[in-house]
Amino acid sequence: MESTVAAPVKTESPHTPTPVPGRRRKRPSTGLLSAVCTFGLLVLGCLFWHLGSALAWWSPATIPPLTEVTPALVEILGSGEFWGDAGRTGFEIAIAFVGGGAFGLLVGIGFWKAPTIGRVFEPYLVSFYAVPLVLFYPVMIVIVGINQWSVIILASIMAGIPMALNTWVGLSGLPPVYLKLARSLGCNPRQTMFEVALPAAAPFIVAGLRLAVVYALIGAVAMEFVTASAGLGFRIRYLYESFDTVEMFVYVLVVLAMSLALTFLLSVAERALLRGRAGR
């Protein structure tokens, strides 16, 4: 059911032009300040949590106290079961990202080469998030069997769509002069693609990659939540159902931390990949 989650929510949604500029415009000092503020907010959140539990603003069944969650966190991080789940989820995300990303890139390039086909498919692709992919689970059982590949395939689809749309938008937004330059230099098709077109569309493609990672994560965890028998998403569901609220919170926190860390890493990677291209 989750797969639906895949909506393209991104800083740079495929259809908003100007992908990178917003962020880059700020001076480095605000980046540091932002990081400090974010950290401060997280600390404040923890404080609020602790206070709320201590003053009994909510019942421990609703939100267990921080003092119980922290030791459980330490214990769980040391357990093999956790790393087994995390490894499985990580593997699914990685495969879905690589597979979905590559497929999305190819589809995006294909749409660029054949804009009519692209325009025929576009309305369906942009509305694809309205489909709860998880409901295709029974079909997946028949096709791929009962294993993690059903999670991977559905997560790949979720990762592939924003990638395809972003790649396409990026390529069709290329300044025509770049292609003219490539032609005047006598670039062969491979050179035109790899030396000119793809690097020029890179801000969009990198934004698409970020989305692909996020959707691979969302898709994999959400699919696990509903259908799998291992993985972080499954573990949360399992602990939820068996009323182990404290451990469940630990896993929810781990997934949250993982997503936040991933977002942070992605923005660092994006900066590195788009080095030098300040707000043009």
Next chain:
Amino acid sequence: MTAASVHTRRRPRINVPAGSFLLLLLVILLWWLAAQLSFVIPTPADTVGALVSNFGDADYRRHVEATAAAVLVAFLVAGLLGVLLGLALGLSKWVRIIFEPLVVGFNGVPKIVLYPVLLPIFSLSGSKIVMGVLFGLFPILINVAAGIRDMPAVYWKLARSVNANWWQVLTQIIVPAIRRPLLTGVRLAASLSAVGVVLAEFFSTRFGLGRVVLRAYGNGNYPDMMATILLLISVAFIVSLLLWRWERKTR
């Protein structure tokens, strides 16, 4: 990008709406073929039949209404909240410095894992709406904030030069200037809040299509299941398509 789009999007020889329609027919044909090949997939005809008979059932209509109402509330709340928070994030440098990383980070969180936390806080009927809001909120919020940030500085000068009050600035300058990203956000929020609500309904609810789907699913009654999914998909799809067409026009 204007020049580029003119360049690559020359008038296509094939009529695009006709092409999309053909594609739809092709999908239905493939669906029918798949139904012949695999017993899991009901034929399109069976599915539509199930849908029609479902609508004859007052109980089913009640489920539809419950979901529709929850989606509508979730969408409206997500829209209102998203626009306001997006404005705050886009307009104030400090709000941005303090909150932006967390907002972007939370956008990447698989929100479904929060359901176990939401249920005890918002109870059954509330948590599905909150889930819908969580799903729909971020696209609007982020698009509005980005839209404002990308607004040409000259608009602010213009606003000051004509002595516009804050309401006029909002309605006459900001909203028209960011209408495109705003519409993108609204479109995404519309489908996403529906997804969020239905997902939450999969867990438990008194009335709602999520429950209907899950019941048919649990019993292996695939025509019934597909019928409801088809209903959900086509409504979300049509709404999304209409919003998308509108969005394109505002280029």
Next chain:
Amino acid sequence: MSQPGIQISDLSVEFAGGDADPVTAVSGVSQEIDAHRFVSIVGPSGCGKSTLLNVVAGLQQPTAGSIMIDGKPVTGPDRRIGLVFQEDSTLPWKTTTDNVAFGMRILGVAKRDQQRRAQEMIDLVGLQGFEQSYPAMLSGGMRQRVALARTLAQQPSVLLMDEPFAALDQQTRILLGAEVRRIWRQTKQTVLFVTHDLSEAILMSQQVWVMSYRPGRIIDVIDVDLPDDRDASVVSTPAFNELQNRIWSTLQQEAMRGFVAESTAA
């Protein structure tokens, strides 16, 4: 001044024009440019100057006629030809050095030569100290210098420039125009330079072709007999004024015709 650098024979270009009637952009142009000469084309907007240039560059196939460069026909993009565009064509993901070396890289010049020649060209266009800068950190004029350096680094025998200064401000264009002339006098390529600015055309070139509104024909060829080492002060001389008046009298009618045609079409 012996063999022709560029030879244009009976050139015509038509566009299919979609639903509408075909448009004849260039019609029956036959001209020669001697090697090492600097020729400008002026004409009203929409007259097919850029089309003509694209055809000479081999980027577009003519409907009729042919192009020869150094006595050999142009059939497609050609390494004897260097192009400088009106738009900013620096690649934002490359540093100045890499941008300048880009053309050589595509043409398969040896790595070591690339580095050496890139540095020479950077020096030539006066961008020392900006080797490691990205285009985003450079001004519009500097980026156009990078593009020029990239083109020169390919060592073309013919240089085609399509309104290269159109996007720049007045001061920059004058300075850059002088730069280009200085470099030309050093490198002595055959240059075909498209502009819509009369004084720029006169200031830069040895010969000016005036092109008519659609269908584009060369309706006047004017030799500029101003001293070769002229600078911007030449603008105030009577000789300059006379040339300008002569070109303008031809151009004026065409500009008017184009204006009327465009506004009735719209």
Next chain:
Amino acid sequence: MKSRTNLARRITALLSGLTLLSLTACSALSQEEEGGSGQIRVAATGVDSLPFMAVLQLAVDKGWFEREELNVSILSGGGGGNTLRTVTSGDADLAITGSPAVVHAAQTPAANLTVIGSWMQVNDFSWITPDQGASLEGASLGFSKAGSATELIVNGVKEELADKRLTSISVGEMGDNWVAAKAGRITAGWAMHPFVTEKQEEEGAKVLLSARDVIGDHPADLVAVNNDFKEANGKQLSAFFRVVDKAFNYVVREPEKAAKDLGPLVDVTPEIMATALRQTPELETAYSLKVDPQALRNLSDLMVGAGEIDEPIEWGSLLDQRYLPENARADLDGKEG
């Protein structure tokens, strides 16, 4: 940029106003949910697919609860833990759902639950296969998910029939299991009546394994109630069970008639429902509130065997039988130890 800051300030003000407003609305909303006396909100797993749960809806439809001045509403809760969560969240007062989940929840003080009865104490779990030639030897069995009653049973069966070298895999709902079995991904999938009957009649399914024959009976579900609700509504709870007893009796005495009532509630034809009831082992024991100490002990042993709990369950202290009809209670003390 003055207009900009100004605007930001106004929007912040608007936002805080809105937050306050919605907080007020929320608290107003939550107060409104307070039920009148006689109201019991039941959350149960499988109310739309299992006849022994649909009996509740039958009693509602027949007005039997009303006659006892009870206003019963039924909520379909999804899986075991999920159903219990609706009680914790205050959306339901009473949960009837998978035994392992109830045992776990009852042992978690924060859940604030008490177990007050057992439900469906005959083991009705079967594993069905579309393959007529399938044998248990080396079979792979699907169960719903980790921590579920079906997993517990599969593990018990695997241990009992160690020589058959059974394997098991988490597949999902009955429908998923049937699909997986048809696709050859597993040998057989779990099912209960009337799903078993329906697949037998319509698609020629064969029962590969009847769990009851291997591991005996145990309660499929337990009834748990919110402690605060229990304190305040003891009489109503007793009345609730009286009505349930009556409804169970109706099914046992007049299965053909009951099948006509139950069929539509679980989405099968009355004929299939009637067959399903006939096939249900020991109908009078299955559809009964009478606590079966042997079945409870069996459940405890299964859970210990599966490693889900460390100590056998002391049913005497865990199960609060006060609200059951007198003839349904059993002496649990002393026998457990």
